[in-house]
Amino acid sequence: MQITYDPDANAAYITLTxxxxxxxxxxxxxxxxxxxxxxxxxxxxxxxxxxRQLQSDDRTLTVLNQLTGEELRLKLQPA
Structure with missing residues (x-):
């Protein structure tokens, strides 16, 4: 899985395969x-x-493993 973010377009793309x-x-x-x-x-x-979609004012994405409770915070960077 890959997430890209284009700040000029304010668009994110989640590639799943x-x-x-x-x-x-x-x-x-x-x-x-x-x-x-x-x-x-x-x-x-x-x-x-x-x-707005990612509800992130600081352009940070949080990935939460619901099984373990582990959290990973990623800063969204321009593509």
Whole structure:
């Protein structure tokens, strides 16, 4: 999994797989697009207005392992 962030566009993209192929983009609403591979598997999620979507004023992403309770804080950097 990879998360990229473009501060100029205020957009984040979460890539979920290394598989490649022609993508179909499903527009969920004005702020969320989902890319699906031909086999129906999820390729990635685009978050527009990412600061609000990620609820982060300081552009920090927190990854929480719900099993262990461990927390990892990542500073979002320009792509």
């Amino acid at each position: 290394d598989k490649t192929g022609e993508l179909e983009t499903l527009v969920i609403n004005d702020d969320i697009n989902i890319d699906v591979l031909p086999d129906g598997s999820l390729y990635g999620i685009e978050l527009l207005d990412a600061d």
